[in-house]
Amino acid sequence: MPQPMHIFAAACPAPHLPDRDPPVHDMPDEELIAEMRRLNGTPDEILQNDELMSLLIPLMRADAAIHETYVHSEEEPLDVPITAVGGLSDPKAQREDMDAWRLHTRAEFSLRMVPGDHFFIHGAQAMVLRDLAQDLHAVLRRVREPQRT
Numbered sequence: 001m002p003q004p005m006h007i008f009a010a011a012c013p014a015p016h017l018p019d020r021d022p023p024v025h026d027m028p029d030e031e032l033i034a035e036m037r038r039l040n041g042t043p044d045e046i047l048q049n050d051e052l053m054s055l056l057i058p059l060m061r062a063d064a065a066i067h068e069t070y071v072h073s074e075e076e077p078l079d080v081p082i083t084a085v086g087g088l089s090d091p092k093a094q095r096e097d098m099d100a101w102r103l104h105t106r107a108e109f110s111l112r113m114v115p116g117d118h119f120f121i122h123g124a125q126a127m128v129l130r131d132l133a134q135d136l137h138a139v140l141r142r143v144r145e146p147q148r149t
Contacts, residue, residue: 006139007082007105008132011090011118013097014104016072021092025064029057036060039092041119081108083135085128087120088113110135 013019024035033053036042046052082105086098095113102109112131114124121128 003078003080005080005143006135007078007080008135009082009084009098009101011086011093011120012067013093014084014100015070016074016103017097017100019068023064023068025061025068029053032057032060039118041122077104077106079106081105081110081139083110083112085112085114085120085131087116087118087124089115089117090120092118 024032027035033047037044037047042056046056082101084098084101086093086095088095095111098113099111102111114120114127116123
């Protein structure tokens with residue numbers, strides 16, 4: 001099976017780590033909304049809009065269920081570079097959780113911790129996009145280089 005050219009992980013602990021938080025995908029709506037508020041990624045205007053929340057809650061449940069029901073199986077590290085990006089104040093993906101991605105590659109690993117929480121992209125968008133663009137240019141250079149045998 002072909003491997004990816006590069007893996008980018010953002011605000012997500014390495015896959016072998018157990019989830020420290022209780023599952024949210026089957027919480028009552030009020031508790032799920034409180035968790036969304038705690039993570040600081042959904043504006044209050046949306047959280048208080050019943051019509052929007054009736055659309056958003058099933059999506060949040062599905063997203064959480066995928067993460068919370070994933071069962072990791074031990075595999076050899078990949079020969080693929082990994083870049084992990086996390087928020088310095090993220091309660092769900094702390095520095096050590098993001099750094100643990102290094103165990104999943106034999107290639108280059110890069111950890112970037114930026115100001116912000118689980119939704120650091122809101123406050124560090126320019127920095128994250130600049131770094132991502134540089135990383136993608138490096139991936140393109142590798143792809144364009146002739147394969148050496």
